[in-house]
Amino acid sequence: MSLIEKLQWRAAVKQFDKNKKLSDTQLDSLLSAIQLAPTSLGLQSFKVIVVQDAETRQKLRAAGYNQAQITDASVLFVFASLTKLDEDFGKKFIDLVASQRSIDRVNLEGYEQMVLGTLSSRTDEQKVAWSHKQAYIALGVLVAEAAEIGVDAAPMEGFDAAQFDEILGLTEKGLTTSVIAAVGFRADEDQYSKMIKVRRPKSELFLHV
Numbered sequence: 001m002s003l004i005e006k007l008q009w010r011a012a013v014k015q016f017d018k019n020k021k022l023s024d025t026q027l028d029s030l031l032s033a034i035q036l037a038p039t040s041l042g043l044q045s046f047k048v049i050v051v052q053d054a055e056t057r058q059k060l061r062a063a064g065y066n067q068a069q070i071t072d073a074s075v076l077f078v079f080a081s082l083t084k085l086d087e088d089f090g091k092k093f094i095d096l097v098a099s100q101r102s103i104d105r106v107n108l109e110g111y112e113q114m115v116l117g118t119l120s121s122r123t124d125e126q127k128v129a130w131s132h133k134q135a136y137i138a139l140g141v142l143v144a145e146a147a148e149i150g151v152d153a154a155p156m157e158g159f160d161a162a163q164f165d166e167i168l169g170l171t172e173k174g175l176t177t178s179v180i181a182a183v184g185f186r187a188d189e190d191q192y193s194k195m196i197k198v199r200r201p202k203s204e205l206f207l208h209v
């Protein structure tokens with residue numbers, strides 16, 4: 001199957017098979033896809049909480065409009081933006097670039113100034129909003145990789161972020177919830193994935209200039 005055929009197959013499943021679990025290899029492929037997603041300046045200013053604990057997921061479901069996907073999928077991914085993107089964060093990122101590319105740090109001064117300048121030109125609120133956007137890009141890559149390996153991924157923003165932050169203890173970790181994805185395998189009785197995919201025609205979606 002081509003990627004387009006796999007994207008036709010994928011669906012934001014509502015009913016997951018509670019008994020079917022991702023293999024370690026499948027889970028690791030999804031983590032790799034998130035890790036490889038592009039982000040602005042390469043900063044990856046988010047973390048992803050991989051929630052498998054049943055009790056925690058029950059609490060999260062209550063904070064997620066009781067959506068069954070939260071408890072019934074094999075894994076719940078909670079994308080969370082960092083809330084403190086300060087100079088130290090920027091400098092540590094440059095340290096990472098220097099070490100992974102084996103570059104002398106002095107040769108990264110221009111890059112460092114760009115990173116630090118970008119961070120200092122935004123308010124904390126703007127930086128969190130910016131990080132949420134980066135998290136959504138990673139969500140998109142996760143959804144595509146899930147389709148690629150024949151796994152169902154249901155992206156979701158129907159939840160109370162403040163309650164998620166509290167249940168997962170994110171505030172004290174310098175994080176706040178961006179978006180979530182329930183990942184596993186569709187149940188035979190899931191009706192949603194059997195429905196025709198509704199998409200706007202290309203003639204409406206694209207403007208060619």
Ligand SMILES: Cc1cc2nc3c(=O)[nH]c(=O)nc-3n(C[C@H](O)[C@H](O)[C@H](O)COP(=O)(O)O)c2cc1C
Pocket residue numbers: 010011012013014067154155156157158159179197
């Ligand atoms: C960011 C985002 C948030 C979503 N939130 C929810 C949600 O909370 N609950 C839900 O059932 N579906 C949710 N969806 C699924 C969409 O409704 C679904 O992707 C859309 O209707 C297209 O269907 P398809 O993904 O099956 O092709 C969300 C999708 C995205 C991308």
